[in-house]
Amino acid sequence: MAKKAKKTKPASTPKKKATFKLSQQNKILLGSIFILFSIALFFSFISFYFTWQDDQSMLSEFANRNEKASNLLNKFGANISHFFIYKGFGIASLIIPFLLSITGLYLFLGLEKKGILKKWIWGFIFIIWISIALGFFAIKQPLLGGLVGYEMNDFLQDYAGKIGVLLLLLFGLIFILVRLFKFSPENIASYIKHKKQSLESDFKTSTSKSSKEEVVVPLDKGEKNTVIPDAYTHKEEIPSIKKEIKLSDDFEVTVPEEEKEVIKPEVPEVAMEVEKVVEENEEPSSIAKKLVEDFGEFDPTLELGNYKFPILDLLDKHGTTGSITINQEELEENKNKIVETLKNYKIGIAQIKATIGPTVTLYEIVPEAGVRISKIKNLEDDIALSLAALGIRIIAPIPGKGTIGIEVPNKNSTIVSMRSVIASKKFQEAEMELPIAFGKTISNETFVVDLAKMPHLLMAGATGQGKSVGLNAVLTSLLYKKHPAEVKFVLVDPKKVELTLFNKIERHFLAKLPDSAEAILTDNAKVINTVNSLCIEMDDRYELLKKAMVRNLKEYNHKFKSRKLNPEDGHKFLPYIVLVIDEFADLIMTAGKEVETPIARLAQLARAIGIHLIIATQRPSVNVITGIIKANFPARIAFRVTSKIDSRTILDASGADQLIGRGDMLYTQGNDVTRIQCAFVDTPEVEKITEYIGSQRAYPEAHELPEYSGEESGTSLDNNISERDAMFRDAAEVIVIAQQGSASLIQRKLKLGYNRAGRIIDQLEAAGIVGPFEGSKARQVYVPDMIALEEIFNNEKK
Numbered sequence: 001m002a003k004k005a006k007k008t009k010p011a012s013t014p015k016k017k018a019t020f021k022l023s024q025q026n027k028i029l030l031g032s033i034f035i036l037f038s039i040a041l042f043f044s045f046i047s048f049y050f051t052w053q054d055d056q057s058m059l060s061e062f063a064n065r066n067e068k069a070s071n072l073l074n075k076f077g078a079n080i081s082h083f084f085i086y087k088g089f090g091i092a093s094l095i096i097p098f099l100l101s102i103t104g105l106y107l108f109l110g111l112e113k114k115g116i117l118k119k120w121i122w123g124f125i126f127i128i129w130i131s132i133a134l135g136f137f138a139i140k141q142p143l144l145g146g147l148v149g150y151e152m153n154d155f156l157q158d159y160a161g162k163i164g165v166l167l168l169l170l171f172g173l174i175f176i177l178v179r180l181f182k183f184s185p186e187n188i189a190s191y192i193k194h195k196k197q198s199l200e201s202d203f204k205t206s207t208s209k210s211s212k213e214e215v216v217v218p219l220d221k222g223e224k225n226t227v228i229p230d231a232y233t234h235k236e237e238i239p240s241i242k243k244e245i246k247l248s249d250d251f252e253v254t255v256p257e258e259e260k261e262v263i264k265p266e267v268p269e270v271a272m273e274v275e276k277v278v279e280e281n282e283e284p285s286s287i288a289k290k291l292v293e294d295f296g297e298f299d300p301t302l303e304l305g306n307y308k309f310p311i312l313d314l315l316d317k318h319g320t321t322g323s324i325t326i327n328q329e330e331l332e333e334n335k336n337k338i339v340e341t342l343k344n345y346k347i348g349i350a351q352i353k354a355t356i357g358p359t360v361t362l363y364e365i366v367p368e369a370g371v372r373i374s375k376i377k378n379l380e381d382d383i384a385l386s387l388a389a390l391g392i393r394i395i396a397p398i399p400g401k402g403t404i405g406i407e408v409p410n411k412n413s414t415i416v417s418m419r420s421v422i423a424s425k426k427f428q429e430a431e432m433e434l435p436i437a438f439g440k441t442i443s444n445e446t447f448v449v450d451l452a453k454m455p456h457l458l459m460a461g462a463t464g465q466g467k468s469v470g471l472n473a474v475l476t477s478l479l480y481k482k483h484p485a486e487v488k489f490v491l492v493d494p495k496k497v498e499l500t501l502f503n504k505i506e507r508h509f510l511a512k513l514p515d516s517a518e519a520i521l522t523d524n525a526k527v528i529n530t531v532n533s534l535c536i537e538m539d540d541r542y543e544l545l546k547k548a549m550v551r552n553l554k555e556y557n558h559k560f561k562s563r564k565l566n567p568e569d570g571h572k573f574l575p576y577i578v579l580v581i582d583e584f585a586d587l588i589m590t591a592g593k594e595v596e597t598p599i600a601r602l603a604q605l606a607r608a609i610g611i612h613l614i615i616a617t618q619r620p621s622v623n624v625i626t627g628i629i630k631a632n633f634p635a636r637i638a639f640r641v642t643s644k645i646d647s648r649t650i651l652d653a654s655g656a657d658q659l660i661g662r663g664d665m666l667y668t669q670g671n672d673v674t675r676i677q678c679a680f681v682d683t684p685e686v687e688k689i690t691e692y693i694g695s696q697r698a699y700p701e702a703h704e705l706p707e708y709s710g711e712e713s714g715t716s717l718d719n720n721i722s723e724r725d726a727m728f729r730d731a732a733e734v735i736v737i738a739q740q741g742s743a744s745l746i747q748r749k750l751k752l753g754y755n756r757a758g759r760i761i762d763q764l765e766a767a768g769i770v771g772p773f774e775g776s777k778a779r780q781v782y783v784p785d786m787i788a789l790e791e792i793f794n795n796e797k798k
């Protein structure tokens, strides 16, 4: 006891020794009062049951010193017992001294008080239940259930009748068994099994005992009995027993039988120990289970619990009804032209079938036997000429079908509205991590893919062919499906106009560097920093995944949600991050390798940790889409491009040059190329969606990426006093006072721009006040206090 009290002393606050001692003394005093009081109560209660009749008359005579009570604790005992037992809870009141004594012991021994409240709550539940149960079953013995038990029964029976009260009591019992004793069918089954096993082993030991006696006799008769039985030395025991048995001139005793008999009783004992180990093993996972039981699974969306997903009415129908109007004449006309053209080249057709899509119709041809496929493929231009239509694409043969496809644009194309694809069952019921509804295929099916599986997307197309609309469709899809806690966007928009609308959802969905004012990046220098910062984020995330022993973000978040990862170890819910870069060519032209290297790194490694890249470019030339980038972007979209070479650069196949523009696109993820009409979402619609989201309660700030202030910080390290910033001294003071070397701190405190703060921090490094750049961490401050700083400045003046 004393040991425990001593142990806790140094562990808690060593500085406040005096006050701690005092409180410890108080605890001991209070604890002993509780214990003694509980003893007094216990004896009063017990003796009340024998003396209550005698003491009945003096209850009102408490002040009269001539009157005496028969209770062991005299008048005090009689009165307090009358109060608790007769007017209170009956025999269940005995739990009160029990609870008091436990509390007293906890205080006395200075134990942790964590479980005490729980014990009191359960104690009261027991008191009430027992009191009602006894009031119900032993109505003729009012001292068992007390007045509370009687009155509660009376009250409950008025409303629920006897059967109702009985059922309520039963429920109370089940509640106690399940919640307190953790009863479950498996527990009961394992308990029965356990009992059965121990009974069996008891039986075996009892049978073996009788034969053991037989063995013992010869042992005594033998030479000496010095062998110490050891659980680990069965082998040694057996031969010694064998010897002794041989010595005991009894021929009928057979060795194997005795061996079994000696060893057997020990085996079940070992088996029982193993069971205990299994129970211990269950403990760690049960901590997480218990946490989940008590608080439910971790819900990352809770902080913005009232967040409402955008409604469908924010999107326009664009004059479409969702179904395509079929122009029979046009179909017939095109069919005839195709048949005739092929006939001119002596190609017979066995069968022809048309599938009408929103912008193009696919004519599937089964040529007559003996026709060479390459012959039809070469007639692409001739067929286009005879149909007098642009954008004819011949797919020979259609993969997996054995037919030849000729795609002919419809005279009147139907716009595929974003609304129709968002509303589609396929999108609504998509159980994907990052579902994207691109549009509709040639057979008018909604085309939904998972960005998380792509895992990065490359979009290319000549100007005005629908790239920006495509990007908006991607972002809109995610906004309609994902909560702000689940996905964050990093948007790069050198054109400064395409993605500005998303500024409104900065504090919901965007991520940015800690010191940048704008969340949407338009300046290439900042893009370099952001992409590098994402690389740091990637490394940090990999570190977390490693610690959690999982392979990807999905598993990690699942583990975190089921409370198996402790936030105190740095674990947190990780949202997906989608980096969208519009005009990638422009970025590569200005920033070159500086941006290409981190992007290639992200493209290669970021898939598992939930960072996905979407890159859009007008110029799909090889110096923009380099081999390394291409290799890591298996999912590619081509809008219409101007040349076959461009098409090859993007898709590794021609065809994109034959598209008709306005959102007509080819999608590939590996081998198959799918023609899709991109869903159309107009600027006002995007504005409405961002407005809708932006007007809701948001996080205090945009999602913060790790700090990265660029390599330029290390370049100008000459300590030229005359070139120092006017705010240099103020900044130095801020840094030294806060003992934290970060540009964002200077920015905030001195209200400076990012670039200027960055310059000052470089100058501070050159002056030896702060240390070098350390990635995501703040720089080290070399000057401990203001006096030391003052000294540095004074020395510089000399």
Ligand SMILES: Nc1ncnc2c1ncn2[C@@H]1O[C@H](COP(=O)(O)OP(=O)(O)OP(=O)(O)O)[C@@H](O)[C@H]1O
Binding pocket: 415, 416, 461, 462, 463, 464, 465, 466, 467, 468, 469, 470, 618, 662, 663, 664, 677, 678, 679, 680, 681
């Ligand atoms: N899916 C679509 N359905 C119907 N029309 C579309 C679709 N996509 C684009 N368009 C039409 O094409 C026009 C140009 O599209 P968009 O602005 O997306 O081109 P872009 O490729 O981004 O051009 P730039 O590279 O010059 O920015 C749009 O204003 C719209 O009228």
